Amino acid sequence: LTIGEMEGKRRKEVWKSAELTKDYKGGDASLQLMLEDGKSIEHKLDPKTKNLPYLRNPDILVGENDLTALSYLHEPAVLHNLKVRFMDSKLIYTYCGIVLVAINPYETLPIYGTDIISAYSGQNMGDMDPHIFAVAEEAYKQMARDERNQSIIVSGESGAGKTVSAKYAMRYFATVSGSASEANVEEKVLASNPIMEAIGNAKTTRNDNSSRFGKYIEIGFDARYRIIGANMRTYLLEKSRVVFQADEERNYHIFYQLCASAHLPEYKTLKLGGANDFLYTRQGRSPVIDGVDDSKELCNTRSAFTLLGINESYQMGLFQVLAAILHLGNVEIKERDSDSSIIPPNNHHLTAFCELVGVTYQDMSQWLCHRKLKTATETYVKTLSRLQATNARDALSKHIYAKLFNWIVEHVNKALITNVKQHSFIGVLDIYGFETFEINSFEQFCINYANEKLQQQFNMHVFKLEQEEYMREQIPWTLIDFYDNQPCINLIEAKMGILDLLDEECKMPKGSDDSWAQKLYNTHLKTCTLFEKPRMSNRAFIIQHFADKVEYQCDGFLEKNKDTVNEEQINVLKASKFDLLVELFRDEEKATSPTGQVQGTGGRTRLSVKPDKGRDSSSKEHKKTVGCQFRNSLQMLMETLNATTPHYVRCIKPNDFKQAFSFDPKRAVQQLRACGVLETIRISAAGFPSRWTYQEFFSRYRVLMKQKDVLPDKKLTCKNVLEKLVQDQDKYQFGKTKIFFRAGQVAYLEKLRADKLRAACIRIQKTIRCWLARKKYLRKRSAAITIQRFTRGYQARCLAKFMRRTQAATVIQKYQRMYVEKKRYRQKQAAALAMQTILRAYMARQKYQGLLRQKKAVIIQKRVRGWLARCWYKRCLRSIVYLQCCIRRMRARRELKKLKIEARSVEHFKKLNKGMENKIMQLQRKIDEQSKENRLVNDKLVGLESSYTVESERMRGELTRLRGVEEDNKNKANQVSSLLEELEKLRKELSSTQQEKKTIEDWAQTYKNEMEKMVSDLRDQNGLLKTEKDDLNRLIQEQSQQMTAQETQQLETDLNEERSRYQNLLTEHLRLEEKYDDLKEEMSGRNAFKTRISLESSQRIDTSLTLKLQKRLTELEQEKQSLRNELENKEEQFQRARARRQELESENKKLKHDLAEMRKSLLGDAATGAGAPGSPAYKVLLEQLNASCEELEVRKEEVLILRSQLVSQKEAMHHKVDHTGLIILFLSFSKTKNFHKLNEDGELWLVNQGLKETVRLLEHQLQTQRRTYDNEVESLRGELQTVKEENNRQQQLLAQNLQLPPEARIEASLQHEITRLTNENLDLMEQLEKQDRTIRKLKKQLKVYSKRIGEMGAGQAEGQTSPGQMVDEPIHPVNIPRREKDFQGMLEYKKEDELKLVKNLILELKPRGVAVNLIPGLPAYILFMCLRHADYVNDDQKVRTLLTSTINSIKKILKKRGDDFEMVSFWLANTCRFLHCLKQYSGDEAFMKHNTSRQNEHCLSNFDLAEYRQVISDLAIQIYQQLIKCMENILWPMIVSGMLEHETIQGVSGVKPTGLRKRTSSIADEGTYTLDSIIRQLNAFHSTMCQHGTDPELIKQVVKQQFYIVGAVTLNNLLLRKDMCSWSKGMQIRYNVSQLEEWLRDKGLMNCGAKETLEPLIQAAQLLQVKKKTDEDAEAICSMCLALTTAQIVKVLNLYTPVNEFEERVSVAFIRTIQTRLRDRCESPQLLMDAKMIYPVTFPFNPSSLALETIQIPGSLNLGFLTRV
Secondary structure, eight states, rough: OOEEEEEEOOOOOOEEEEEESOOOOOOOOOOEEEEEEOOOOEEEETTTOOOOBBBBOOOGTTTOSSSSGGOSHHHHHHHHHHHHHIIIIIOOEEEEEEEEEOOSSSSSSOOOHHHHHHHTTOOOOOSSSOOOOHHHHHHOOOOOHHHHOOOEEEEESSSSSSHHHHHHHHHHHHHOOOOOTTTOOOHHHHHHHHHHHHHHHHSSSTTTTTOOOOOEEEEEEEOOEEEEEEEEEEOOGGGGTTTOOOOOOOBHHHHHHHHEEEEEEGGGGGGGOGGGSHHHHHHHHHOOOTTOOHHHHHHHHHHHHHHHTOOHHHHHHHHHHHHHHHHHHTOOOOEEETTTEEOOTHHHHHHHHHEEEEEOHHHHHHHHEEEEEEEEOOEEEOOOOHHHHHHHHHHHHOOOOOOHHHHHHHHHHHHHHSSOOEEEEEEEEEEEOOOOSSEEEEEEHHHHHHHHHHHHHHHHHHHHHHHHHHHHHHHHHHOOOOOOHHHHHHHHHHSSHHHHHHEEEEEEEEHHHHHHHHHHHHHHHHTTTTOOOTOOOEEEEEESSSSSSEEEETTTHHHOOOOOOHHHHHHHTTSSSSSSHHHHTTHHHHHOOOOOOOOOSSSSOOOOOOOOTTTTOHHHTTTOOHHHHHHHHHHHHHHHHHEEEEEHHHHOOOOSSTTTTTOOOOOOHHHHHHHHHHHHHHHHHSSOOOEEEEEHHHHHHHHGGGGGGOOOOOOHHHHHHHHHHHHOOGEEEEOOOOOOOEHHHHHHHHHHHHHHHHHHHHHHHHHHHHHHHHHOOOOOOHHHHHHHHHHHHHHHHHHHOOOOOOOHHHHHHHHHHHHHHHHHHHHHHHOOOOOHHHHHHHHHHHHHHHHHHHHHHHHHHHHHHHHHHHHHHHHHHHHHHHHHHHHHHHHHHHHHHHHHHHHHHHHHHHHHHHTTTHHHHHHHOOOOOOHHHHHHOSOOGGGGGHHHHHHHHHHHHHHHHHHHHHHHHHHHHHHHHOOOOOOHHHHHHHHHHHHHHHHHHHHHHHHHHHHHHHHHHHHHHHHHHHHHHHHHHHHHHHHHHHHHHHHHHHHHHHHHHHHHHHHHHHHHHHHHHHHHHHHEEEHHOOOOHHHHHHHHHHHHHHHHHHHHHHHHHHHHHHHHHHHHHHHHHHHHHHHHHHHHHHHHHHHHHHHHHHHHHHHHHHHEEEEEEETTTTTTHHHHHHHHHHHHHHHHHHHHHHHHHHHHHHSSSOOHHHHHHHHHHHHHHHHHHHOOOOGGGGGGHHHHHHHHHHHHHHHHHHHHHHHHHHHHHHHHHHHHHHHHHHHHEEEEEEEEHHHHHSSSSSHHHHHHHHHHHHHHHHHHHHHHHHHHHHHHHHHHHHHHHHHHHHHHHHHHHHHHHHSSHHHHHHHHHHOOGGGOSSTTTTTOSEEEEEGHHHHHIIIIIIOOHHHHHHHHOOOOTTHHHHHHHHHHHHHHHTTTTHOOOOOOOHHHHHHHHHHHHHTOOHHHHHHHHHHHHHHHHHHSSSSHHHHHHOHHHHHHHHHHOOOOOHHHHHHHHHHHHHHHHHHHHHHHHHHHHHOOOIIIIIIISSSOOOOOOSSSSSOSSSSTTTTOOOOHHHHHHHHHHHHHHHTOOHHHHHHHHHHHHHHHHHHHHHHHHHHOOOOGOOOHHHHHHHHHHHHHHHHHHHHHHHSSSSSHHHHHHHHHHHHHHSSSSSSHHHHHHHHOOOSSSSSHHHHHHHHHOSTTTOOOOOHHHHHHHHHHHHHOOOOOOOOSOOOOOOOOOOOOOOOOOOOGGOOOOOOGGGTTTTOOO
């Protein structure tokens, strides 16, 4: 079956899409269709006409930006395309030829920001997606290009968004054009909107901010197309709303704003209350609008009044009149009788009215209930009934409000008028659309009459454009039949027309609505087909308008056309004492403008335009009817529009319930018919609506051509192919540059193309399926062969297995039989062997018993003989021993006496201790020195003092007890020596002593075991604490690193923000300087006196701004330096601790080495005197020294660890670390103590005391440093806050000054700057005096030091020379070689040559020759060498003038040639090099460390140019920003064409059909920019900067900025162009980005951050290519697109458009899934990237290795007047 896509027309005029399920054959009475929801229906055809339903466009054309791009142009196609764009893609703008269709979304969309305005500025209308900004840009561009005035006509129903569209158009003009003067005219033009909305807008059932009047605003431009002023005309103010509002509606906003602010003190005199207290504001019973704060809106209204020059007194006067109207509405009129009425006396509302307007109560109450009738001879006063009096009161209220409205409009126009001559203008017409209600009266008649005129003008303009297009392409022109509504216009305005008959009836004395209706019936009922009479009414008539038939009720037509007001009431108001009220009614007498106001219920009235001042007016004109005045003003409007080039915006209201993105097809179709969009479609469809260029046709339908059909001439190729494809020659025409197709032909060609592509796909599928089937067959065949092989193998293995089993059975039987026989044999053998064994064992046992008895007898004999021999030996031995003891006792007594005598000799004791005292003293000295050093290192032992003192006292007691025991032992030993004579007594003493010794040893062993147990427990606890300490240290270190990294990152972020803000201030300063120069040029043509005064004042302003920026610069530099110092202090603290630790370790190693040597010497001495009694003392001393050494090492390590922790941690962690450190120190001290090793002098206790003192000192130092650090941090934070506040204050002051008029701004700026400069001058004078005193003091010191150095050098020289040389050969300076005459890298010039120097070196220097032939940065080197000489001769005036001239000359040359990239790059490189020279040779140690010794000799000696360095740094920033702007101007036109439009990979993306708004072709023609153009330009930029010697880091920043511009502009255009969001375009973008990355790789710039700036564009391209169906795809997109905002992701998905029908659209459900997943992202709602953003630039110090003395000055620079010094 052939399935066709069709659309069926269902009931209630709603079009639905359907699909044909059965082929249609001629003669069929019905169609079998299936709707989109799957429902099958049968569609009956009309039996008379047999007309088939409309064909639907292919899916590839659905959702197009331009409705004229559709192949089938009819009502359902237009409706479906608008619905798809509005509902699915959330796009509210669509082109329909020259018309922009705008659908009200009833939701605030982020598509009107400044970034969107910048994106549309300068673009062709067809190149971007439809937008109100595109229409405004087209009007602005045509005004400048064609020198012709423009008009933008905005129309639509109430609530369709007309006012908002007109407001955005005016905002666009105000943004892109600026103003020609300092009066901020564009701000005043925009400020008129809140005023007009307050007095002319109201809430209706259809719109919360409905404009109840029409307006035409002419925005004037000068010759340079900058806004100079504006003028407003208003039409049809709805006066009746002042006195009556329907349900759910409100009066004008201004009344509710006043009521909401009535409680404020300044409004107490108005005597107002709430909105429900007044009749005129409570009738609609809806006094509040959701989301609107009326009191806040009043503040905005008053601000707008002030900006437009309406002062406070006039504003309060206006509010008095408005309050009086509200009080007048509350005046209660009571009925006296049936023909008269009365106002009760002392009516407080009438009293308030009279007080506010300044009239008498009696007069007002009189004429509210009476009226005056005049005849030819007499005047009568007639009473009014209650109804008539009420109507007269309401008429007076409406009249007063209309006068007030007229007065405000007049003063707004005065505020917008300028003295500058207007060159051209753009008019914005915000006017009501076609209206039809249940009851239509005079107001709807006037509105529809105006729409008939506008529709006629629109039809003629569309017809004219079509005709011009055909004539331009030389297409045979045939007349197109289109609807001409001139008969309808004639019916209304021609002679004897409806308006003419109405005016005639108004002149009749007894004219009525009924008689007028009869005249209409008699005149037009039979003569005009457009005029009809209702069947059931004689007081109504029907007119067939262009949009629909409308039935008008005749009631009230005459009264509204007359618009009468009681003249006596007007006279009472004219006699008012209130000046503003008198001014409002002054035009009643002068008749400066006709006040044709319409009176009636529920209708609109008109406030006509004030005519030209030269136009005469008379009382007769004042009496013209409303219809006549409206016809005249409408004629003037049409003349204005016909004299301009119109642009049309048709606003559509999608539903009547104000629901966001809800589309009612029925309401949309009604409005499309009413606004003329369908008429445009019909006119386009009548001719050749589809138009293609030959290149686009060839690119799109190349697949339909054979190779032989392709000729070199694309035009001839297209003709030949088209003649073969389309047989009917009437279906297309060939123009000069385009091919014109009838409706439906593009769809036919698309079908042929799709069929061809489908056939190709089928062929590819067939081939692939064949290959897959053959591959499957071969795989099956191989599998079958494999199975056979394995089966046969299995069978063979089974046979072999059977044979093996048979063989195995035979073998088993053989071995089984053998086993049985062997077993029987072994049993017999075992029985024989058992018998033999038993017999042989019996015989052996018998033999063994005999041998054993013999052996025992021998042993008994041996033992007895041995005992007898030992007894004899013992007796002999005891006798010998007794004899020896007696002899030895005698000798021992003699030796004891001798030793006692020697012990009493002092000389002997000294001899034994010879040399020991010296060694002990040396050791003592060593210990003292070590204790002193440890006092400076240990910092944490103070807490141990009390506990250690108690422990020491206890140990001293124990030591005393032990010493007492020792003394007792000594006494006992002496007693033993005196009792040696008694042996028995000595033995007893010895035994008792041994027993006591044993007891002491047992006690010592017990004590030792207890101590070992205690030490083991302490070791375990110490290990646990060490583990905990290590964990805490690691955690503290990690937290410290993390906190330091976070603080560093935060500081860097703040610094970048301040740098960016500061550079923005410099940019603003540069802009003000340029504006000042422009003003100076404009003032140059005036007289000399005014010129001199203006220049002086401007110079003051410029100087003040310069000084202001200089001061701000100094503050920022100080802040930056303080932040850097803070970071450096932290690093220095770590470095200082590390260095101190290394120093202590080296000292510790040295002490260890010394102690080891002592230990060796002492051990050697002890070894030599091992038998001496004093040797144990040496060992004790060595043990004490080892213990103290170990104790000191532990203390050093612990103190160093604690110090590093304290320096790096926060104050909150200090107590915890201190507590932990003290515990660890105490445990380690307890662990290392050995109280048994304390000597008598207490050396270790002294060491401990020294350590305590050291710890105390270090703790005090740490606390002092901590307090200093906290104070510095607080001061830095305070300074940072002060700088921010000062910055905000300066910005506010600048903003306030910019809002003032020019004269007031100059005066305020001068006063402010004079005051500030006076204070600064006083401060600077004080600082200068202090610096002078310091300099004089330093110079004196320098002279003294120089003299001392000279004396020391002379003394050395005298010491080195001989006496003969001093006398006979005196030193003379001439004889010593000196280098003063060599070139010292300085250039001297005369003061009168300074201008010549600047001229030749800066103003007239050509960068190209310098960059190619000379060294980079030569001008900077020359200027610095001249500056060095001025510093060398100490000429401050010369230094100042040279630097000032240099800076001003560079600014001058950049202003003159600021658009020359080569020039800007050259001076950026030289300025940076000059800045680096000032730093390199400044004498600062931070810069001098990069120099050679020779370069350090060239440093400046007399002047500190730090402030000038800052000024030159600012100049470099300005040059950098100028370079970026110059680069933007060059790159910007290339980016979109090269990155998006040009097909780098040919044939990937096809060209879709386009409408009337032709887009830029993606085919590369001559002059079209490609990606190669961008890369060539980037190469040119890079090579130029490299030739000029630009710093590599600066080149990286420039390249990063370049790539950011490329990425931002490309992505912004991608987000605003629906035709670019496709899969193939994503592949093109990724390829282009890869080429840019390759360029970065070739230049070695991959690490400059440029690639990261392209990340949003890369992710957008990936988003176009990834799958977009399932939840997994959504998750992948969310994780991939991290550089894109949610708005950008959703925008790309909404804009995604298939280029071929094989691609699929993104479903709405998938987009909602993406939005749900990205809901938690915290990001900016901005849609576009800021393409104008400039990264903050930095100038890293880059010292030059070039020696100044080696620089040669070429003669081509004409600097011969410079002298080398």
